[in-house]
Amino acid sequence: MTPDLIAFIILALVAIVCAIGMLVSKNAVYSALFLILNFVTIALFYLFLGAPFLAMIQVTVYAGAIMVLFLFVIMLLGVQTLQEDATLKWQRPVAILLGAVLFLETAYIFFARSEQTSTAVTEFRALLASAGNPESAGLMLFNQYLLPFEVTSVLLLVAMIGAIVLTKKEEA
Amino acid sequence: MVPVSYYVALAAILFTMGAIGVLIRRNSIVIFMSIELMLNAANLAFVAFAQAYDAINGQIFVFFVITVAAAEVAVGLALIVAIFRTRQSINVDEINELRG
Numbered sequence: 001m002t003p004d005l006i007a008f009i010i011l012a013l014v015a016i017v018c019a020i021g022m023l024v025s026k027n028a029v030y031s032a033l034f035l036i037l038n039f040v041t042i043a044l045f046y047l048f049l050g051a052p053f054l055a056m057i058q059v060t061v062y063a064g065a066i067m068v069l070f071l072f073v074i075m076l077l078g079v080q081t082l083q084e085d086a087t088l089k090w091q092r093p094v095a096i097l098l099g100a101v102l103f104l105e106t107a108y109i110f111f112a113r114s115e116q117t118s119t120a121v122t123e124f125r126a127l128l129a130s131a132g133n134p135e136s137a138g139l140m141l142f143n144q145y146l147l148p149f150e151v152t153s154v155l156l157l158v159a160m161i162g163a164i165v166l167t168k169k170e171e172a
Numbered sequence: 173m174v175p176v177s178y179y180v181a182l183a184a185i186l187f188t189m190g191a192i193g194v195l196i197r198r199n200s201i202v203i204f205m206s207i208e209l210m211l212n213a214a215n216l217a218f219v220a221f222a223q224a225y226d227a228i229n230g231q232i233f234v235f236f237v238i239t240v241a242a243a244e245v246a247v248g249l250a251l252i253v254a255i256f257r258t259r260q261s262i263n264v265d266e267i268n269e270l271r272g
Contacts, residue, residue: 002173004174005174012178012182015182016182019190020189022193022209023189023206028199031202031205032205035208038209038212042212042215045179045216049179049222049223050223051223051234054234062208062212062238066241066242069246069249070245070249073253077256079199082262095196098191099191099192099195100188102191103188110177110180110181137231137235140228148236156239156243159243159244162246162247162250166247167254
């Protein structure tokens with residue numbers, strides 16, 4: 001047990017418990033707060049994985065901006081607690097069963113078939129020996145991925161206009 | 173150094189939980205949050221593989237996913253607000269027709 005592994009296991013437990021907390025909380029505000037904690041643990045995982053730039057983005061954009069928007073809407077609409085009596089009684093057990101099947105399938109695809117790709121992995125590693133952080137991320141973003149980056153700005157503009165148009169009060 | 177497979181397993185668990193959340197909850201805001209959880213699980217897998225393959229492309233992709241998620245949240249929450257205005261409810265069982 002290396003210190004890294006111990007830290008990983010503790011953080012993973014926090015992340016999973018937060019996800020469960022989000023699912024079972026009756027109050028939507030608690031769900032949002034659990035989700036924020038989950039996002040912060042994921043930001044810490046990004047730090048472990050050598051991606052400090054993404055960790056900061058995760059905290060500012062996800063845990064900050066996006067979740068504040070969620071909390072705003074929850075409190076604005078006053079829908080903290082919602083009477084959740086399921087119309088379809090069998091939906092919950094079936095959902096959990098299907099979730100388990102999904103997890104097993106994912107596990108199978110990732111782990112049962114991973115042996116075949118080991119040579120490709122080493123070749124790929126030799127090809128891309130330099131991975132760094134904000135600097136190399138920025139270089140890649142503004143060279144190889146310049147067009148997607150610009151398209152992203154258009155997407156954000158469209159989303160902004162869309163949100164304004166959708167929430168605008170209709171004139172009677 | 174934690175093996176990549178651990179991160180991928182964690183990402184799979186979180187993704188599954190997000191999927192279950194979409195299926196069992198009726199509050200559309202919580203369903204939306206479950207979708208965010210799934211996006212994050214996918215991002216975690218991206219970053220884990222980016223490190224495993226020593227390629228920064230995975231991190232760039234996460235950057236784009238986060239941007240798209242931000243746009244999606246803005247529009248999605250605006251839609252929820254608009255639906256709440258006309259139906260006075262955000263229970264997905266009650267929102268079963270497109271016409272307001």
